[in-house]
Amino acid sequence: MNRNLILAPALAAALAVAGCSNMTASQQSTLSGAGIGTAAGVAVGAITGDWAWAAAGAAIGAGAGYLTEQERQRQAAAQQRAFNEGVQAGKQQASK
Numbered sequence: 001m002n003r004n005l006i007l008a009p010a011l012a013a014a015l016a017v018a019g020c021s022n023m024t025a026s027q028q029s030t031l032s033g034a035g036i037g038t039a040a041g042v043a044v045g046a047i048t049g050d051w052a053w054a055a056a057g058a059a060i061g062a063g064a065g066y067l068t069e070q071e072r073q074r075q076a077a078a079q080q081r082a083f084n085e086g087v088q089a090g091k092q093q094a095s096k
Contacts, residue, residue: 029069030062037061 023031041057 033065034062
């Protein structure tokens with residue numbers, strides 16, 4: 001019985017991850033955050049006996065994953081802008 005309780009979620013997780021190959025970076029980050037949050041919530045739920053922690057962990061993790069990816073994209077865009085401005089400044093300096 002315990003073997004089936006472990007095998008079923010593992011199989012479901014493997015099937016879910018197999019469908020992630022064509023996800024955007026934001027979707028992957030959100031899913032990863034939800035998975036990590038769920039794992040943390042399950043651990044807390046196992047200790048406290050209150051399994052609502054798993055759902056809360058999933059929600060918090062998904063939000064954190066999404067926000068992390070948005071910040072990563074914002075920083076990459078800022079770095080690209082700074083690089084382009086530096087290239088333009090270098091071209092202007094070289095033409096003088």
